[in-house]
Amino acid sequence: MTPSPATAAVRVRRAELSDLDDLVALEQATFDSDRVSRAQFRRHLDSDSARVLVASANRRRFLGTALVFFRKGSRVARLYSIASLPEARGKGVGTALVDAAEAAARQRRCQALRLEVRTDNANAIRLYEGLGYRRIGSVAKGFYEDGSDAFRYEKTLA
Numbered sequence: 001m002t003p004s005p006a007t008a009a010v011r012v013r014r015a016e017l018s019d020l021d022d023l024v025a026l027e028q029a030t031f032d033s034d035r036v037s038r039a040q041f042r043r044h045l046d047s048d049s050a051r052v053l054v055a056s057a058n059r060r061r062f063l064g065t066a067l068v069f070f071r072k073g074s075r076v077a078r079l080y081s082i083a084s085l086p087e088a089r090g091k092g093v094g095t096a097l098v099d100a101a102e103a104a105a106r107q108r109r110c111q112a113l114r115l116e117v118r119t120d121n122a123n124a125i126r127l128y129e130g131l132g133y134r135r136i137g138s139v140a141k142g143f144y145e146d147g148s149d150a151f152r153y154e155k156t157l158a
């Protein structure tokens with residue numbers, strides 16, 4: 001299938017210091033709990049065990065972000081967080097970010113990417129399942145700071 005022009009225009013790059021304001025603003029606008037703070041983003045930018053990704057398009061420098069964690073000695077990477085700007089949703093930004101997270105994990109020789117998602121987050125679940133993520137284990141009760149439950153998903157990376 002030929003990608004739509006909007007999808008084709010989405011690029012993903014590593015986050016830089018100059019993205020901090022956008023990262024924090026999107027985090028605050030998107031999540032009510034379990035937020036990544038400015039200081040944490042700042043540390044993740046330089047960390048070997050994290051990769052902060054930013055989606056952009058021709059005229060838009062910042063459309064969304066994903067945060068991936070790696071652990072020394074582990075072949076499993078974790079997609080900790082993903083969000084696109086509300087006005088940019090449904091245009092392939094999330095897909096491009098997950099693709100880039102998988103590429104970063106492969107680059108680190110990880111064999112799988114895992115993630116948690118709120119059991120009531122239908123949009124995110126559609127995104128992950130559409131990209132080949134499989135639910136693993138049972139529901140993680142009270143996983144989030146606000147007490148909500150999570151599904152865990154995993155994709156084996158070829």
Ligand SMILES: CC(C)(COP(=O)(O)OP(=O)(O)OC[C@H]1O[C@@H](n2cnc3c(N)ncnc32)[C@H](O)[C@@H]1OP(=O)(O)O)[C@@H](O)C(=O)NCCC(=O)NCCS
Pocket residue numbers: 030064080081082083084085088089090091092093094095096117118121122123124126127128130
């Ligand atoms: C989940 C999220 C990152 C998806 O980003 P996005 O930029 O909309 O993703 P895409 O445009 O690539 O959409 C991918 C798929 O997700 C699903 N999806 C995305 N938005 C949707 C919507 N509004 N309604 C229904 N399905 C939706 C669809 O299956 C879509 O595939 P399709 O376009 O082929 O039907 C975005 O909705 C978001 O930021 N949500 C708030 C934060 C969040 O919940 N993050 C995940 C938990 S950490």
